[in-house]
Amino acid sequence: MPRMLDVSDDVRAEIGDEEAERLLGGDSAPGSYDCTSCRTPGNTDRERTSTVLFVGEETAVLAFAHAACIPSQVVAVSEEQLQGAVRSIQGEGEQAGEPRLPAPATMPTMPTAPDGPVQAELGVTSGLVFVGGELQPALVVEPLGPIARPGTSGPVDVFLPLLIEQGFAPVATVEQVPPPTPGWSVLLAMGQLHAILMPGAPGTAPSAWWQAHQAMQVAPEWRSAVNKTKRVLVFAAPVGTIGAQPREDLLREALDRAAAAGRLVAASMPLAGM
Secondary structure, three states: OOOOEEOOHHHHHHHOHHHHHHHHHOOOOOOEEEOOOOOOEEEOOOOOEEEEEEEOOOOEEEEEEEOOOOOOEEEEOOHHHHHHHHHHHHHHOOOOOOOOOOOOEEEOOOOOOOOOOOOEEEEEEEEEEEEOOEEEEEEEEEEOOOOOOOOOOOOOOOHHHHHHHOOOEEOOOOOOOOOEOOOOEEEEEOOEEEEEEEOOOOOOOOEEEEEEEEEEEOOHHHHHHHHHHOOEEEEEOOOOOOOOOOOHHHHHHHHHHHHHOOOOEEEEEOEOOO
């Protein structure tokens, strides 16, 4: 019986036409699965399902996800991460990680900077933040150094103006859920945070604004909150504003201080593919 599978061109190119047709025909696709993004059950007979191919240096693993969570795609991961996922699938248990430490990664070009790329190392922290009367899954982004417009020597830090140009909203108080930024999304796959995606050029796919050098573990409570709210709140502040806070109450206090000082912007983003 044919399955309700989506196989992207990138995945097909990796696995070959013969295997892709076997999947689509139902010969090698599972009926039921645990979504590699939200970790809840899915069924290829009853709902659209994405094929997600995780590729390491020597190993590749084909996984399945709700099409509403993420689109069919190839995700590059380290061989160590992939072997860990294989051990988890085989029943050895998933390594639980504390998502408090920032994960440095590269911020690629901002499309509104016409005179050259804006490159920066960013720290990203995940946590649950009490906003709008309930706990919200949040990411806090902070550069590891000042950001200047390309081709200029100042002003020293234009991180917030660049984000406001991209649709992020200044935050006067953390009591309200920030507005959405069309085209932006958060890529969560294999239960881990991989990237924050920004709109591509017209007619092209979204590109990674921030991408983890090594996929970042998020707490089960954080994933559960995303499943409930269907969005992630992304806060951003200039270097030295928030810092690495060891507890979520301290993270909220740092966000409140940044908002009161006019040094905080934010946006709501869905998971990639939603």
